[in-house]
Amino acid sequence: MPKRGYHHGNLKAALVEAALKLIEEKGPTGFTLSEAAKQAGVTPAAVYRHFAGREDLIAEAARQGYVIFADLMEHAYDRGQPSALAAFEATGRAYLAFARKFPGHYVAMFESGISVQHNPDLAVVAARGRGILDRAAADLSQHIPAEKRPPAEMFSAHIWAMSHGVVELFARNSPGTRSPFPPEDLLETGIGVYLRGLGLIPMEE
Known part of the structure; x- marks a missing residue:
């Protein structure tokens, strides 16, 4: 999967976009940070550069x-x-x-x-x-x-x-x-x- 957003230096926006898609598909409690990271094309550890957790x-x-x-x-x-x-x-x-x-x-x-x-x-x-x-x-x-x-x-x-x-x-x-x-x-x-x-x-x- 291409690293949408991340390679443009816009990791935060890419993660929010991924979260919105997952929220629509699975609800706000139906996905993990790892899934959001995968959707955005980055490693799970990269999420913590901007967010302390899923909330x-x-x-x-x-x-x-x-x-x-x-x-x-x-x-x-x-x-x-x-x-x-x-x-x-x-x-x-x-x-x-x-x-x-x-x-x-x-x-x-x-x-x-x-x-x-x-x-x-x-x-x-x-x-x-x-x-x-x-x-x-x-x-x-x-x-x-x-x-x-x-x-x-x-x-x-x-x-x-x-x-x-x-x-x-x-x-x-x-x-x-x-x-x-x-x-x-x-x-x-x-x-x-x-x-x-x-x-x-x-x-x-």
């Missing part, structure tokens, strides 16, 4: 995923402006799009058991992604009277949980689950029901 390697894959995730969320939020409602709905759709386009990163971030506090860099970029959804929720909730307004963090957590549930059950071909509706429609209608309950969009006749 550190997965944490780096998660960190890179959060960078992509935050960029996508921010782009979606900005594209939806100046409407607070459009910006909020766009961030929900961006979550679904990210999970589909970057499955290895998604699993490393949300299904590996690696805490976002694993290292400071991971914590910072994870907070950035969540902060964009919090900002979108805060903008939209300004239309709710103060005495009835939920905390923006609670508001965004509800939508995060809904988005995550749609992804897990219906957007990633989970065994034994099949939705009669496209995941995008499920998420859009779910968000609609939630926002109507808060009085942020009118009830349908």
Whole structure:
């Protein structure tokens, strides 16, 4: 096997790429560092030049995923402006799009058991992604009277949980689950029901 990345002096990137492929194929706990090294075309000992163990390697894959995730969320939020409602709905759709386009990163971030506090860099970029959804929720909730307004963090957590549930059950071909509706429609209608309950969009006749 050719030594992808390594002979270009990019061993760290090659190992992360290998880990992402193995995560997609076997899950975050289904591979060893030796397999990642083999996939990258280097010896197992070479892995320790950059990572103390498999958790550190997965944490780096998660960190890179959060960078992509935050960029996508921010782009979606900005594209939806100046409407607070459009910006909020766009961030929900961006979550679904990210999970589909970057499955290895998604699993490393949300299904590996690696805490976002694993290292400071991971914590910072994870907070950035969540902060964009919090900002979108805060903008939209300004239309709710103060005495009835939920905390923006609670508001965004509800939508995060809904988005995550749609992804897990219906957007990633989970065994034994099949939705009669496209995941995008499920998420859009779910968000609609939630926002109507808060009085942020009118009830349908």
